[in-house]
Amino acid sequence: MGGMARNDVRRSALADAGIRVLAEEGARGLTHRAVDSAAGVPRGTASNYFPTRDQLIEALVDRIEERLTPDPEAVPHAATRPRDRALFADYVRDVVRRLAADPAVSLALFELRLEAARRPAVAEALGAWRQRSFQDDIAFTDDAGLPAGRTEITLFHYAIDGLMLDRLTVPLDTGLSIDEAVDELVDRILR
Numbered sequence: 001m002g003g004m005a006r007n008d009v010r011r012s013a014l015a016d017a018g019i020r021v022l023a024e025e026g027a028r029g030l031t032h033r034a035v036d037s038a039a040g041v042p043r044g045t046a047s048n049y050f051p052t053r054d055q056l057i058e059a060l061v062d063r064i065e066e067r068l069t070p071d072p073e074a075v076p077h078a079a080t081r082p083r084d085r086a087l088f089a090d091y092v093r094d095v096v097r098r099l100a101a102d103p104a105v106s107l108a109l110f111e112l113r114l115e116a117a118r119r120p121a122v123a124e125a126l127g128a129w130r131q132r133s134f135q136d137d138i139a140f141t142d143d144a145g146l147p148a149g150r151t152e153i154t155l156f157h158y159a160i161d162g163l164m165l166d167r168l169t170v171p172l173d174t175g176l177s178i179d180e181a182v183d184e185l186v187d188r189i190l191r
Contacts, residue, residue: 014039014046015063018056023104027115032056054121060108061125065133067105068098083145089186091146092156096178099164106164147190155189 017039021030035046035056050056074094081087099106116123134157141148148156163181166172176184 010041010045011049011059012063012066014041014049015059018046018060019063019067019108020104022060022108022111027111030056054125057112057115057122058125061112061129064105064109064112065129067102070094070098074098078144083147085147085186085190087144088141088146088148088190089183092160092186093179093182096160096163096182099160100167100178103168106168110165110168152189156185159185159189 014035018030018035021034021038025034030053032046032050032053033043036043039045046056050059074097075087075090078087078090112122112126116126134153137153137157138150140146141153163178167178174181
């Protein structure tokens, strides 16, 4: 049992190193050797855990999903607050906060999305998670009685992807803070 837990820790550490490699070097720089080097482990370690590049990418997708999973306590007093735009805005802000918390995670995710346009195996791994996550968002807003349906959630995904890509790359000088942008999006999408 102890060996298994240690393996999970090592596996996560290797995946985190892979995320850093993707963020810093792009998809072309993602090799088993680069992951070993970024993780500070002996050569061949990443290959032992993820024998193929597709398995490595699947592990990175899983790890990104883990790292972006919301903390149930992230939005204070959510259970006792009115199910309104303000609560919805707090949830959206929490999503953006998680995406911005470690820019390497968001950059790695964008790298994987670009790689998915070229490699069907990457598209499959990433697409399955994104679709699950989208369905979870719809179910969550439904269960919470929040004022957003499938179309609104779709628009938020598009808007937040654009917001994050802007902030992580060559930000426009718009005069709008992230919080102000989120408030405007909530007001306009949930009109």
